[in-house]
Amino acid sequence: MKEKHYTCIICPSGCEITAVxxxxxxxxxxxxxxxxxxxxxxxxxxxxxxTLTTTVCGFSxxxxxxxxxxxxxxxxLFEAMAEVNAFRPSRPVRFGETLIxxxxxxxxxxxxxxxxxx
Amino acid sequence: MKERSVLIxxxxxxxxxxxxxxxxxxxxxxLIVERDSRVGGILKQCIHPGFGLHRFGCExxxxxxxxxxxxxVRRRGIEVRTGTFVTGVTPERVVTLQSRExxxxxxxxxxxxxxxxxxxxxxxLNIPGTRPAGxxxxxxxxxxxxxxxxxxxxxxxxxGSGDIGLITARRMTLEGAKVLxxxxxxxxxxxxxxxxxxxxxxxxxxxxLSHTVTEIHGKERxxxxxxxxxxxxxxxxxxxxxxxxxxxxLLSVGLIPENELTEKLGLPLDRRTxxxxxxxxxxxxxxxxxxxxxxxxxxxxxxxxxxxxxxxxKAAAAFAKGELAAGEExxxxxxxxxxxxxxxxxxxxxxxxxYFRFSDVSRKVEVYAEADGTPLAVKKLLRAAPGEMQKLKVxxxxxxxxxxxxxxxxx
Ligand SMILES: Cc1cc2nc3c(=O)[nH]c(=O)nc-3n(C[C@H](O)[C@H](O)[C@H](O)COP(=O)(O)OP(=O)(O)OC[C@H]3O[C@@H](n4cnc5c(N)ncnc54)[C@H](O)[C@@H]3O)c2cc1C
Ligand code: SF4
Numbered sequence: 001m002k003e004k005h006y007t008c009i010i011c012p013s014g015c016e017i018t019a020v021x022x023x024x025x026x027x028x029x030x031x032x033x034x035x036x037x038x039x040x041x042x043x044x045x046x047x048x049x050x051t052l053t054t055t056v057c058g059f060s061x062x063x064x065x066x067x068x069x070x071x072x073x074x075x076x077l078f079e080a081m082a083e084v085n086a087f088r089p090s091r092p093v094r095f096g097e098t099l100i101x102x103x104x105x106x107x108x109x110x111x112x113x114x115x116x117x118x
Numbered sequence: 119m120k121e122r123s124v125l126i127x128x129x130x131x132x133x134x135x136x137x138x139x140x141x142x143x144x145x146x147x148x149l150i151v152e153r154d155s156r157v158g159g160i161l162k163q164c165i166h167p168g169f170g171l172h173r174f175g176c177e178x179x180x181x182x183x184x185x186x187x188x189x190x191v192r193r194r195g196i197e198v199r200t201g202t203f204v205t206g207v208t209p210e211r212v213v214t215l216q217s218r219e220x221x222x223x224x225x226x227x228x229x230x231x232x233x234x235x236x237x238x239x240x241x242x243l244n245i246p247g248t249r250p251a252g253x254x255x256x257x258x259x260x261x262x263x264x265x266x267x268x269x270x271x272x273x274x275x276x277x278g279s280g281d282i283g284l285i286t287a288r289r290m291t292l293e294g295a296k297v298l299x300x301x302x303x304x305x306x307x308x309x310x311x312x313x314x315x316x317x318x319x320x321x322x323x324x325x326x327l328s329h330t331v332t333e334i335h336g337k338e339r340x341x342x343x344x345x346x347x348x349x350x351x352x353x354x355x356x357x358x359x360x361x362x363x364x365x366x367x368l369l370s371v372g373l374i375p376e377n378e379l380t381e382k383l384g385l386p387l388d389r390r391t392x393x394x395x396x397x398x399x400x401x402x403x404x405x406x407x408x409x410x411x412x413x414x415x416x417x418x419x420x421x422x423x424x425x426x427x428x429x430x431x432k433a434a435a436a437f438a439k440g441e442l443a444a445g446e447e448x449x450x451x452x453x454x455x456x457x458x459x460x461x462x463x464x465x466x467x468x469x470x471x472x473y474f475r476f477s478d479v480s481r482k483v484e485v486y487a488e489a490d491g492t493p494l495a496v497k498k499l500l501r502a503a504p505g506e507m508q509k510l511k512v513x514x515x516x517x518x519x520x521x522x523x524x525x526x527x528x529x
Contacts, residue, residue, distance in 0.1 A: 007315040011171055012419065012506075014311030050316065053166045053179055054292060055264055063267040065165040065181045074320065081292050095185060113165065114181040117156065 001027065006044055008037040017041050048074040054084055056099060058116045059092045065114040066099060072106040080104040092116040123438040124431070125213050125226035126150045127204045127379065130159020132411025133232035134187035135424040139431030140230075141194045145438055149224070150191070150198045151215055157191070157198060158184030159234055160412075161420065163261045166285050172421035183420060207231075207383050209404050227438030228406045230430050231380060231394075235373040235412040237282075247333045252340030256286040256370035269293050271366025275343050276300045277331050279307035279314075280505070281418065283370025288317035297321070298362050301329040301345055303352055306479045308505040310418070330354065331367065340365055373416045383407065390458035391415040397447060397463040398470050399433035400426060408434045415460050415473075418507055422473070426460075448514060448521050453488070455480075455525030457504060467516040473509045474523050476502040482528040485510055489518035498528060 006017045017031040019041050026045070029038050043049050049071035055063035072080060080103050087100060093112045100110040124140040126133045129152030140148050156162065161169070164180030171177055174186070191198065202217040211226045237255040254262070254270055260282065262268045272295050276283045279302035287297045300318060305328050307314055318325050326345065332354050333344035342363045346354040375392040385394045385402050393414040394402040400410050410430035411423045436442040445465035450472060452459050457477045464470040472487070479502065486496040487510060495512045502508075502525065514521065 007311045009312040009316045011177075012168070012310055012312060014315075016311075050320070051167050051177075052292075054289075055165060055267070057267065061267075063264060065179060065264065067165075067167065067179055077292065113179045114162075114185070 004045075006041050008032060008040050010036045010040050019045065021045075050074045050077060052077055052080055052084075052103075053113070054081060056084055056087050056089065056093070056110075056112075059089050060116055062116070064093045064112055064116055066110050067113050068103060068106075069098075069109045069111050072103065072108050076104050076106055080106070080110075084110060119212070120222070120224045121227075122147050122149045122224050123227040124148045124230065124434045125211075125224060125228075126230045126232055126431075127207070127213070128152060128159065128232035128234060128411075128413070129154070129157035129198060129200070130232060130234045130411060131161055131184060131187060131420050132234070132413070132423050132427040132430075133157075133159070133230070134184070134191055135427035136230045136232055136408075136410055136431030136434065137196050138187065138190045138194065139428040140228075140435040140438075141196055143432045143435035145227075145435040148196050150196065151202050151204050151213075152198060152200045153203045155200050157188050157200065160257075163257070163264045164285075165264050166289075169420050172419070173424060180420075187424070204379060207379055207407070209383060209407075211406055226406075228408065228434035230427075230434050231402075231407065231409040231413050232411045232427065232430075233376040233379060233413045235375045235416055238369075238372045238374055245331055245334055247335065248337060250334070250336040250338055250340045252336070252365050253334070253367045253369070256280075256282045256368045259366075259368050260286050260289065263289055263293060269295060271295060271364075273298060273364040274366040274368060275331070275345070275362050275364045276368045276370060278302065278370035278372070279309050279325060279327075280370045280372065281309045281313050282373075283368060284309045284313040284317040286368060286370070287323055288321065291321045291323070295366075297323045298364055299324045299326050299345065301326045301331060303330045303348060304328070306503070310505065332359065334367070335361075340367055343367055373412065375413045375416065377413060380409070380413070388458065388462060390452070391460060393460075395462040396460065398429070398461050398465060398468065399442065400430035400461070401433060401437070401442075406434075406437050408437075415458065418505060422507060426473075448518070451520065451522040453522040453524035455483070455502070456485075456523050459523050464512070464514045464521065466514055469511060469513050471509050471511050472523060473507055475507055476504050476525060479503050480525075480527070483525050484528050485523065485525050487512040488522045488524055489515050490520065 020027040058064040095115040161180035161184040169183040206214040335342040347358040408430040410427040487494040
């Protein structure tokens with residue numbers, strides 16, 4: 001049996017969670033205050049997921065804040081960054097619009113979280 | 119002179135929420151004055167998620183959170199004057215505005231101070247050595263990257279492990295810079311545990327606790343820093359020096375409420391919060407002058423900023439209408455293990471939500487309010503950390519001589 005320790009990143013409480021493993025099998029997960037903590041640890045053991053927030057170069061040439069609509073595999077963060085940094089919009093970016101439909105083949109879209117100043 | 123029922127200084131999340139609350143309390147001529155070209159305050163540069171979990175039940179980015187409030191302000195048709203500085207407020211609530219159109223004075227029924235905070239500058243630090251280019255506060259670096267679109271450096275050392283430093287470490291890493299280390303003078307980090315995990319550990323950035331920068335190298339541009347371990351008195355230990363080859367040093371050593379206006383008003387500042395002392399309505403010692411958000415005390419969660427601003431906005435509206443409830447007040451004292459409380463005064467016989475910060479990191483504690491030696495409200499916590507603000511609901515006794523918030527280990 002092996003113990004693994006995690007800090008849950010899902011909410012600011014930052015619960016310290018312990019997973020007991022028997023080889024690949026999860027024996028127990030303790031320390032989480034809510035269900036989402038358990039899910040977080042299960043993901044960490046298989047495919048850690050992260051939401052990416054960054055900026056794209058807007059139509060005006062100034063940065064515009066963007067995010068992935070959902071979490072993407074942590075292993076794909078830098079590939080996603082390269083795609084975002086190569087992106088150029090064809091018109092001023094509007095709040096909430098989808099800029100890239102399928103970012104780095106994750107199936108997750110990239111959306112604008114701000115509008116360009118008029 | 120022009121008149122306004124409620125005038126709000128600052129269009130950050132605090133100012134926006136206060137304006138909405140004042141409007142919803144029945145005051146129609148609310149005015150928000152913002153020096154920047156857009157409202158939203160510091161949230162405009164905080165593009166990471168982590169906002170709104172308490173308020174909206176989902177994690178928004180800073181700009182998204184600001185947009186929700188900006189939309190509420192627009193929907194109500196509340197007037198916002200951007201590009202306009204407030205340069206003075208008098209105790210009689212005459213507010214001086216300065217913009218490209220010139221200088222104007224407005225008499226306000228009530229004033230809400232919501233100017234936010236600024237970063238402790240590098241001058242406040244005692245690092246020996248030259249003063250080359252390449253040294254920024256973490257928040258400035260964040261603005262350069264997220265608002266100006268400019269990466270300030272390639273090889274980075276960060277001094278201070280507050281959340282801004284941690285978030286900026288991740289941001290610079292994603293943009294291709296190499297963050298060599300985050301140094302923290304104290305034996306623990308002031309940042310949220312989740313940020314140490316997702317901003318440092320995710321990218322194998324070392325966190326050096328009980329370490330500080332002891333020398334700065336380089337003439338024109340920074341060429342490196344020397345980092346040393348410190349002893350329990352925070353003094354560098356000779357012989358522990360390590361050289362880091364870097365072109366950028368970011369300082370994330372704390373925020374100070376932006377209280378120039380408050381001080382000019384003649385309001386004394388609470389030395390522990392750096393802001394004015396207030397009652398449960400967030401009214402300062404000057405009647406009709408309220409304060410909320412980071413100008414009052416530095417918050418880690420914007421959700422609490424909005425909540426506090428709603429109290430201030432609602433009370434400001436009531437004051438402007440001559441309807442603000444008064445009552446006999448009792449001072450709140452920060453006792454053992456507690457650094458400060460907000461509000462600093464509560465009304466007798468009412469239920470008050472008292473926000474506070476712990477002085478130190480510890481585990482398994484109880485916080486409680488004590489009136490004349492009797493514990494009133496007790497709350498058990500698994501973890502106490504100065505970086506995470508907490509609150510306690512207390513029914514304030516009608517007749518006790520004192521009220522103290524205290525901490526003790528769990529029995
Ligand atoms: C870098 C950083 C990261 C953060 N990360 C998080 C997080 O992950 N989650 C979270 O919940 N919270 C976070 N916070 C905290 C949260 O963003 C703040 O608590 C919140 O923005 C404070 O709001 P405010 O309105 O009091 O101040 P501000 O946002 O600073 O707004 C103050 C406004 O007042 C204006 N102003 C100041 N003086 C004048 C004047 N004289 N005349 C006119 N206008 C004036 C300023 O231009 C500004 O727009 C973070 C804060 C920072 C700095
Ligand atoms: S386990 Fe639940 S409460 Fe704890 S940090 Fe994770 S999401 Fe938050």
